Amino acid sequence: MTKKIITISREFGSGGRFIGEEVAQKLGIAYYDKDIIGQIAEQSGLSPKYIQENAELSPKKGMFAYAFTGRDITGKSIEDIVYEAQRKVILEIAEKESCVIIGRNADFILKSRDDVLNVFIHGNMPEKVQRICKLYNVSESDAVKMINDTDKRRRTNYNFYTDQKWGMADNYTLSLNSSQIGYPKCESIIMQCI
Amino acid sequence: MTKKIITISREFGSGGRFIGEEVAQKLGIAYYDKDIIGQIAEQSGLSPKYIQENAELSPKKGMFAYAFTGRDITGKSIEDIVYEAQRKVILEIAEKESCVIIGRNADFILKSRDDVLNVFIHGNMPEKVQRICKLYNVSESDAVKMINDTDKRRRTNYNFYTDQKWGMADNYTLSLNSSQIGYPKCESIIMQCI
Numbered sequence: 001m002t003k004k005i006i007t008i009s010r011e012f013g014s015g016g017r018f019i020g021e022e023v024a025q026k027l028g029i030a031y032y033d034k035d036i037i038g039q040i041a042e043q044s045g046l047s048p049k050y051i052q053e054n055a056e057l058s059p060k061k062g063m064f065a066y067a068f069t070g071r072d073i074t075g076k077s078i079e080d081i082v083y084e085a086q087r088k089v090i091l092e093i094a095e096k097e098s099c100v101i102i103g104r105n106a107d108f109i110l111k112s113r114d115d116v117l118n119v120f121i122h123g124n125m126p127e128k129v130q131r132i133c134k135l136y137n138v139s140e141s142d143a144v145k146m147i148n149d150t151d152k153r154r155r156t157n158y159n160f161y162t163d164q165k166w167g168m169a170d171n172y173t174l175s176l177n178s179s180q181i182g183y184p185k186c187e188s189i190i191m192q193c194i
Numbered sequence: 195m196t197k198k199i200i201t202i203s204r205e206f207g208s209g210g211r212f213i214g215e216e217v218a219q220k221l222g223i224a225y226y227d228k229d230i231i232g233q234i235a236e237q238s239g240l241s242p243k244y245i246q247e248n249a250e251l252s253p254k255k256g257m258f259a260y261a262f263t264g265r266d267i268t269g270k271s272i273e274d275i276v277y278e279a280q281r282k283v284i285l286e287i288a289e290k291e292s293c294v295i296i297g298r299n300a301d302f303i304l305k306s307r308d309d310v311l312n313v314f315i316h317g318n319m320p321e322k323v324q325r326i327c328k329l330y331n332v333s334e335s336d337a338v339k340m341i342n343d344t345d346k347r348r349r350t351n352y353n354f355y356t357d358q359k360w361g362m363a364d365n366y367t368l369s370l371n372s373s374q375i376g377y378p379k380c381e382s383i384i385m386q387c388i
Binding site: 177 | 311
């Protein structure tokens with residue numbers, strides 16, 4: 001089957017976003033990452049700032065609290081509203097054009113399509129820490145904290161809204177360790193698979 | 195770093211063994227799968243038939259029983275003896291030559307080396323069922339049972355003897371869905387990474 005949509009899930013600091021951007025550019029297709037936020041905001045009626053800070057990430061309180069707090073009388077939490085808006089936007093984008101979509105559970109949201117290549121980019125801790133130190137100008141210990149915290153929130157969000165476990169190879173067509181393989185080879189392997 | 199050893203973990207029916215054999219042949223390096231059994235038998239003092247039926251697979255009784263039954267006064271079960279023999283054989287092989295090693299938790303056993311490419315091959319259920327029906331001349335429902343049973347036993351054995359979760363992308367350099375990517379492309383991607 002021909003793949004026209006590439007979803008990239010990634011560990012924080014693994015370079016997944018960078019790799020996705022490069023692939024989109026090389027293939028001359030659309031790239032959706034932060035640019036999706038405005039559309040989700042419009043769909044949900046929430047502010048772009050709120051979406052940026054909360055979509056894709058669970059609140060810091062963790063899975064159990066996540067599931068049971070902040071729900072209105074209809075049983076919908078504000079996270080559910082964001083997720084539903086995000087789901088609609090991703091389905092519309094996939095219908096419209098070939099593209100790379102970063103994160104936001106797009107692999108699961110587009111599960112019923114057969115033209116999607118799902119990629120998971122992960123890496124070794126030392127390389128991820130180095131990257132985060134450089135990108136955000138933080139200390140090593142702060143970088144470790146950012147990595148653990150962000151990945152925990154991504155994992156909680158993913159596991160809550162899908163019936164899958166974040167980071168299980170089975171969810172993805174391809175999973176690549178960018179620290180061991182290197183970014184250019186990751187890009188080339190992804191492009192060979194579409 | 196240069197990789198000289200390729201470990202291939204795989205879901206039953208995903209063609210991981212076949213892909214590993216092809217890669218070894220194309221690279222002109224050694225291939226270890228069933229041939230390892232004689233060496234494990236020699237190391238452990240158990241019969242090759244017993245090793246073939248039990249190494250890599252947990253007993254059918256499942257994880258909990260696995261951990262607590264059949265242990266002698268030293269706390270070692272027969273599975274522990276097999277595992278220890280298997281570990282020694284795999285460490286020796288890796289020391290000796292470039293090779294492909296199928297299964298047997300080799301990714302974890304060789305974790306301290308930096309010349310190992312760890313691959314996980316998985317696939318879609320319909321394709322795996324088709325392959326098992328053809329290879330073992332069984333019905334579709336029997337194939338499903340064989341797949342679920344074998345993978346459950348592999349998972350239990352892996353999770354028990356390593357501190358990792360079988361099938362998590364993070365354990366492997368590369369994880370590939372052979373049903374979506376196709377066997378020849380899986381082989382080519384593996385060879386590009388060494």
